[in-house]
Amino acid sequence: MAKAKSASASKHPGAQAASAGLSEASLPLVLTAAEQHLLGRALKLLVNVQAAPFIARARREGYTPAEHREGWRLLKLASGEQRPLEHLFVEASVGGAVEGAERLRLLQEVDALESTWFPRTRAIIRRVVPRERRDGFEAAFFKNLEQQPLGPAAIMAVATFLRRVEGLARNSDEHARKVQTTLAARGLTEARMQQARELLGKLEAGAHAQPSRIPAAELERAWKEQREALDGLRGWFNDWATTLRQVFPLKAQIQLGLTAVRRAAAAPGEVVEEDALLDEDDVELAGADPLLG
Numbered sequence: 396m397a398k399a400k401s402a403s404a405s406k407h408p409g410a411q412a413a414s415a416g417l418s419e420a421s422l423p424l425v426l427t428a429a430e431q432h433l434l435g436r437a438l439k440l441l442v443n444v445q446a447a448p449f450i451a452r453a454r455r456e457g458y459t460p461a462e463h464r465e466g467w468r469l470l471k472l473a474s475g476e477q478r479p480l481e482h483l484f485v486e487a488s489v490g491g492a493v494e495g496a497e498r499l500r501l502l503q504e505v506d507a508l509e510s511t512w513f514p515r516t517r518a519i520i521r522r523v524v525p526r527e528r529r530d531g532f533e534a535a536f537f538k539n540l541e542q543q544p545l546g547p548a549a550i551m552a553v554a555t556f557l558r559r560v561e562g563l564a565r566n567s568d569e570h571a572r573k574v575q576t577t578l579a580a581r582g583l584t585e586a587r588m589q590q591a592r593e594l595l596g597k598l599e600a601g602a603h604a605q606p607s608r609i610p611a612a613e614l615e616r617a618w619k620e621q622r623e624a625l626d627g628l629r630g631w632f633n634d635w636a637t638t639l640r641q642v643f644p645l646k647a648q649i650q651l652g653l654t655a656v657r658r659a660a661a662a663p664g665e666v667v668e669e670d671a672l673l674d675e676d677d678v679e680l681a682g683a684d685p686l687l688g
Contacts, residue, residue, distance in 0.1 A: 426625075427543075427548070430473075430625055432655075433473075433625070433628060433629055433632060434470065434473060434474055434628075435652070436632065436636075436652035436653075436655065437466065437469075437470050437628055437631070437632045437652070438470060438652070439650075439651065439652030440466070440632065440635065440636075440651050440652045440653065441463070441466050441467055441470060443650055443651050443652070444458070444463070444651055448647075449643075449647065449650075449651065452642055452643070453639060455642075456638050456639065456642055457638070458635065458638075458639070462631075462635070465631060466628075466631055466632075466635075469624050469627045469628040469631055470628060472620060472621060472624030473621060473624040473625040473627075473628045475621055478617055478621065498598070501594060501597055501598050502545055502546065502549065502550075502598070503545065504594055505549050505550055505553050505594060505595070505598070506545045506549055508553055508591055508594075509542050509543070509549055509552060509553050509556070510542065512556065512578075512583060513537075513541075513542050513556065515578075515581065515583075516536070516556075516560075516574075516578060517533060517537070519574055519577050519578060519581070520532055520533045520536065520574055521533065523570065523573050523574055523577055524570045524573075524574065525570070528570065532570065532571075532574075536559055536574075540552060540555050540556060540559070550595060550598055550599070553591065553595065554595055557588055557591055557592065557595075560575060560578060560583065560588065561588070563575035563578075635653075636653045639651065639653055640653050640654065
């Protein structure tokens with residue numbers, strides 16, 4: 396959610412949009428490789444489990460019509476199938492005021508900031524926070540926040556990172572403040588933070604070029620619903636993948652999307668089994684065969 400403008404924003408009129416922070420709904424929801432992987436395997440299961448040889452055995456393991464409907468509901472929401480096209484037009488306008496080589500240059504600056512300060516912040520947390528608290532502190536600071544590939548997702552990641560660093564200074568916890576002062580001493584000063592806000596503001600400008608007629612609350616609600624559906628679908632798929640892999644042979648598992656296969660780099664043509672569970676950090680293996688072939 397967007398926060399109030401900082402006092403420093405008034406000194407830099409061109410940066411006011413960025414100083415407010417980029418809300419989740421103001422940027423396109425970009426699916427990661429792991430999330431696209433999840434959608435593909437869930438679709439394969441939902442379609443192929445309906446075949447007579449599979450559904451009878453799945454039903455014996457508790458796969459009910461209600462569970463089947465729930466899988467489809469989550470898949471449709473998670474894939475954005477039910478989002479109005481008008482929402483997508485608004486998202487597509489993000490960054491429209493900055494094009495071509497200039498946009499690429501700005502994105503590269505965002506990527507460099509992300510690559511520099513995400514690992515440094517982790518290392519500082521591991522050093523200055525006491526041993527008994529550091530794991531929980533690190534997990535809280537980086538919850539749903541990780542480095543993204545060059546592109547729109549990195550814009551949101553850096554915006555979130557900046558808001559969390561700002562929050563460290565306002566926190567009453569002494570270790571939070573110590574992390575923030577250490578970051579500032581290493582170069583992530585308020586001036587550097589403001590430069591980053593201005594950079595994000597230039598990339599965000601396209602979203603403000605033509606005011607959207609869609610209420611921000613509606614976009615925010617749809618974005619959140621899709622993100623929650625992705626989490627729900629991951630849980631649904633992992634549940635049934637764990638159950639059904641125990642009762643179906645390998646060939647059937649592959650047909651149902653419970654097990655993905657790839658050609659091993661060391662031995663072309665060799666088929667190897669891949670873990671069926673899809674965590675948030677799961678990534679597609681290089682050279683993986685298409686899931687929906």
